Amino acid sequence: xxxxxxxxxxxxxxxxxxSGAVAALFALIAxxxxxxxxxxxxxxxxxxxxxxxxTLARAVRVREVLPEIDGRRLDDIVDYLNYVIVPVYFLASxxxxxxxxxxxxxxxxxxxxxxxxxxxxEDDFFLGFPSYWNILAIYLWxxxxxxxxxxxxxxxxxxxxxxxxxxxxxSKLEPRSLRRAMALGGIVWCTTLxxxxxxxxxxxxxxxxxxxxAYPIWYMGLSLVRxxxxxx
Numbered sequence: 313x314x315x316x317x318x319x320x321x322x323x324x325x326x327x328x329x330x331s332g333a334v335a336a337l338f339a340l341i342a343x344x345x346x347x348x349x350x351x352x353x354x355x356x357x358x359x360x361x362x363x364x365x366x367t368l369a370r371a372v373r374v375r376e377v378l379p380e381i382d383g384r385r386l387d388d389i390v391d392y393l394n395y396v397i398v399p400v401y402f403l404a405s406x407x408x409x410x411x412x413x414x415x416x417x418x419x420x421x422x423x424x425x426x427x428x429x430x431x432x433x434e435d436d437f438f439l440g441f442p443s444y445w446n447i448l449a450i451y452l453w454x455x456x457x458x459x460x461x462x463x464x465x466x467x468x469x470x471x472x473x474x475x476x477x478x479x480x481x482x483s484k485l486e487p488r489s490l491r492r493a494m495a496l497g498g499i500v501w502c503t504t505l506x507x508x509x510x511x512x513x514x515x516x517x518x519x520x521x522x523x524x525x526a527y528p529i530w531y532m533g534l535s536l537v538r539x540x541x542x543x544x
Contacts, residue, residue, distance in 0.1 A: 403452065
């Protein structure tokens with residue numbers, strides 16, 4: 313009975329991971345209907361799912377309990393949808409690129425990036441820019457950045473996918489006190505971005521858009537300090 317219960321729990325975790333693909337589907341529908349704010353909220357929902365599903369999977373030992381399902385492959389499929397396809401379509405629909413051909417850059421770069429066997433290093437870092445196109449898309453939209461400057465960001469980060477800098481893997485960050493601090497900061501950050509998307513008039517006077525940048529800046533700073541350039 314305990315073994316059966318463990319399998320059901322493992323299935324629940326995999327379905328939770330897969331629900332990120334459902335969020336991606338409805339985000340695409342929202343973008344197609346011109347509801348970009350709704351799409352941002354769905355992208356944030358998918359980001360929250362991805363932030364916690366790995367911890368849940370390790371907690372219930374899905375690899376041991378349900379070996380016939382490759383959780384890492386499932387996670388990569390869902391992540392490619394939410395971190396690449398949805399935000400790139402968002403940028404296309406919002407007119408954030410100087411020419412549609414530039415949209416190929418993140419799609420191709422991240423397809424290669426996701427396929428690399430060393431995409432995650434042995435010391436638990438992401439190698440190369442970890443395809444956070446969803447975060448880029450959200451900020452370009454929040455700050456209403458023009459197509460030329462947006463395209464520069466797009467091209468630069470597409471190149472950064474192949475630059476061997478190590479970026480934090482938040483759910484495996486050590487020490488645990490720093491991991492908990494980043495998790496708490498992530499909750500505040502996601503809530504702030506959701507407020508910016510859902511109540512733009514209310515948050516504008518509070519400078520929440522600008523203040524929210526503190527978290528990605530903290531993440532990048534820690535990545536440079538603790539990760540830096542990978543050396544063979």
